[in-house]
Amino acid sequence: MNRRYIRALLIGISVVAAFVLMHYGCQESKNLSAGDEAEKVYVAPGDYDEFYMFTSGGFSGQIGVYGLPSGRLFRQIPVFSQDPEKAYGYSEESKPMLMTSYGFIPWDDAHHPELSQTDGVPDGRWIFINANNTPRVARVDLTTFTTAEIIEIPNSGGNHGSPFVTENNEYVVASTRFSLPIPNEDVPINSFKENFKGTLTFIKVAPDGKMSIAFQILVPGFDYDLAHAGKGPSHGWAFFTSYNTEQANTLLEVNASQNDKDFIAAVNWKKAEEYIAKGNFKKSSSTFYRNYVDEKKHMAFSEKNSEVKILSPDDCPGLIYYLPTPKSPHGVDVDPTGEYIAAGGKLAAVIPVHSFSKMIKAIENKDFETEVYGIPVLKYESVLAGEVENCGLGPLHTEFDGKGFAYTSAFISSEIVKWEIGTWKVVDRIPTYYSIGHLSIPGGDSKKPWGKYVVALNKITKDRYLPTGPELTQSAQLIDISGDKMKLLLDFPTIGEPHYAQSIPAEILMKNSKKIYPIEENEHPYGIKAEKDARVERNGNDVHVYMSTIRTHFAPDNIEGIKVGDNVYFHVTNLEQDWDIPHGFAVKGAQTSELLVLPGMTETIVWKPQQPGIYPFYCTDFCSALHQEMQGYLRVSPKNSNVEISYRIGN
Ligand code: RUQ
Numbered sequence: 153m154n155r156r157y158i159r160a161l162l163i164g165i166s167v168v169a170a171f172v173l174m175h176y177g178c179q180e181s182k183n184l185s186a187g188d189e190a191e192k193v194y195v196a197p198g199d200y201d202e203f204y205m206f207t208s209g210g211f212s213g214q215i216g217v218y219g220l221p222s223g224r225l226f227r228q229i230p231v232f233s234q235d236p237e238k239a240y241g242y243s244e245e246s247k248p249m250l251m252t253s254y255g256f257i258p259w260d261d262a263h264h265p266e267l268s269q270t271d272g273v274p275d276g277r278w279i280f281i282n283a284n285n286t287p288r289v290a291r292v293d294l295t296t297f298t299t300a301e302i303i304e305i306p307n308s309g310g311n312h313g314s315p316f317v318t319e320n321n322e323y324v325v326a327s328t329r330f331s332l333p334i335p336n337e338d339v340p341i342n343s344f345k346e347n348f349k350g351t352l353t354f355i356k357v358a359p360d361g362k363m364s365i366a367f368q369i370l371v372p373g374f375d376y377d378l379a380h381a382g383k384g385p386s387h388g389w390a391f392f393t394s395y396n397t398e399q400a401n402t403l404l405e406v407n408a409s410q411n412d413k414d415f416i417a418a419v420n421w422k423k424a425e426e427y428i429a430k431g432n433f434k435k436s437s438s439t440f441y442r443n444y445v446d447e448k449k450h451m452a453f454s455e456k457n458s459e460v461k462i463l464s465p466d467d468c469p470g471l472i473y474y475l476p477t478p479k480s481p482h483g484v485d486v487d488p489t490g491e492y493i494a495a496g497g498k499l500a501a502v503i504p505v506h507s508f509s510k511m512i513k514a515i516e517n518k519d520f521e522t523e524v525y526g527i528p529v530l531k532y533e534s535v536l537a538g539e540v541e542n543c544g545l546g547p548l549h550t551e552f553d554g555k556g557f558a559y560t561s562a563f564i565s566s567e568i569v570k571w572e573i574g575t576w577k578v579v580d581r582i583p584t585y586y587s588i589g590h591l592s593i594p595g596g597d598s599k600k601p602w603g604k605y606v607v608a609l610n611k612i613t614k615d616r617y618l619p620t621g622p623e624l625t626q627s628a629q630l631i632d633i634s635g636d637k638m639k640l641l642l643d644f645p646t647i648g649e650p651h652y653a654q655s656i657p658a659e660i661l662m663k664n665s666k667k668i669y670p671i672e673e674n675e676h677p678y679g680i681k682a683e684k685d686a687r688v689e690r691n692g693n694d695v696h697v698y699m700s701t702i703r704t705h706f707a708p709d710n711i712e713g714i715k716v717g718d719n720v721y722f723h724v725t726n727l728e729q730d731w732d733i734p735h736g737f738a739v740k741g742a743q744t745s746e747l748l749v750l751p752g753m754t755e756t757i758v759w760k761p762q763q764p765g766i767y768p769f770y771c772t773d774f775c776s777a778l779h780q781e782m783q784g785y786l787r788v789s790p791k792n793s794n795v796e797i798s799y800r801i802g803n
């Protein structure tokens with residue numbers, strides 16, 4: 153035998169072996185689709201060792217998924233920003249997710265992930281997150297780790313105090329950071345005091361997750377910063393911090409720091425429901441979008457809405473009260489019992505903790521200090537449970553361990569301060585590196601925290617990591633809180649600026665994680681169920697390619713008859729029904745991203761060939777030993793050519 157023959161034989165054997173391995177070796181994973189289980193409620197108090205942590209990507213607009221305690225990054229979920237890796241915001245199917253009343257918006261700034269809850273405990277169905285810049289709230293489905301819905305918030309200047317949920321996701325609340333004329337109009341900026349208003353928005357969440365704007369409350373023109381809903385006895389109320397009660401419209405760093413106390417707005421949303429039922433609202437015509445994914449069609453749709461109900465405190469006595477709170481408060485956090493409301497006053501020397509029961513008594517006794525724009529201001533002393541002294545400089549956010557302790561981040565003194573609920577005494581403190589913003593305990597804003605760890609989410613890392621040019625990484629730090637003393641366990645970098653993060657026991661999500669999309673349920677109008685249906689159709693200048701992928705070829709893989717000036721739609725269906733076998737699709741010169749098509753899914757990109765010639769396409773995701781063989785050719789002819797559409801696979 154000559155050498156060339158032996159080589160050919162060896163290659164032949166290895167190709168056959170690879171083929172057998174690919175087609176049989178990987179078939180063992182079960183075609184589990186846990187979607188039908190997702191309706192069940194997993195309330196899971198108790199002890200857990202492993203958690204998923206969801207971080208806001210900050211100015212990346214996405215959500216990061218990390219393991220705890222490992223600190224390893226598993227995934228980035230695209231939410232408000234285009235993501236070429238997953239074709240999010242590039243594929244024809246996903247583009248509608250980023251539609252707003254301002255048109256298609258490819259980016260946003262995301263701050264607060266918030267897990268859905270059942271009976272006040274994270275249930276693992278969804279995670280919500282806010283878009284700060286063009287006000288929106290997204291709902292991410294935790295069976296697929298993909299964004300399922302985005303609703304725009306009308307009459308909002310910037311959606312920062314959002315999206316915090318009530319005990320059973322009756323509402324997701326949202327407050328506007330910037331006040332604006334409502335409805336928005338062309339007025340002099342220095343007419344701020346007369347013309348600018350804030351809004352507090354209540355988004356209704358249906359049992360299947362569908363969001364709608366239930367109502368908005370028109371409030372004085374302050375800056376509204378953060379929020380939290382009540383729980384237990386305070387269920388039915390929601391709390392919103394405000395600053396700039398001075399109503400400055402320039403140089404806020406000085407002008408908005410004059411008042412000794414600003415306010416926490418306590419809103420009785422059950423009362424709001426009564427007023428809505430009685431028709432005590434005004435309708436405002438405001439355009440806003442709701443975008444949602446149809447999981448069977450594998451497509452997003454945009455729905456335009458044009459009206460919201462607005463409640464005005466003047467017409468709705470008992471709807472809203474102010475709790476005076478020192479000084480420019482940022483976070484507002486409700487303890488697991490629902491009785492205590494802690495505020496982080498950026499410029500305050502103490503952490504004021506309000507008592508819900510005292511607040512109710514003060515309301516009954518009309519213990520008011522004054523009124524502001526018709527809203528009663530309760531007396532500080534009448535609602536205060538206690539002040540935590542020696543709490544560090546620049547206290548921002550507080551989370552709870554469920555064992556009677558609270559943990560507050562102090563931005564300026566870069567530390568976490570642990571204090572005891574009831575005695576209001578600081579019992580421990582630990583430095584963070586550096587400039588901690590939020591902090592997060594698994595379940596730490598819920599009724600039943602899994603209080604094993606606290607994660608510090610730091611804005612600045614200086615000397616902690618290798619330099620990476622002018623911008624250094626942001627980071628998180630994992631701290632053990634199972635004993636009396638906090639112990640630093642790990643530093644790990646994060647993507648984007650992590651504002652808030654939330655964690656949930658891994659077990660709760662793992663059992664619901666979806667593995668494939670069943671191909672028989674694929675209702676995409678351009679999807680195909682089998683390779684034999686693959687085809688190319690011309691319709692005027694539009695060419696529709698109904699393409700399939702399976703290890704390891706495209707069908708068809710040779711296409712001719714495309715002309716310059718055509719719009720070529722590649723509708724790629726992945727026929728695989730195995731877990732974790734996506735195929736990618738990319739065409740030379742396409743002015744868009746690749747596609748990453750998951751098993752059982754159909755996705756589309758449009759390609760507009762500019763010049764005649766031959767154009768290769770290929771699979772971008774290394775899917776088997778013959779991944780490099782997964783390719784094809786397109787022939788593009790001049791505009792006036794008479795080459796007819798033809799396509800094939802094999803000879
Ligand atoms: S914020 S660092 Cu955007 Cu939540 Cu407090």
Ligand code: CUA
Pocket residue numbers: 703704734735736771772773774775776779780782
């Ligand atoms: Cu399919 Cu690589």
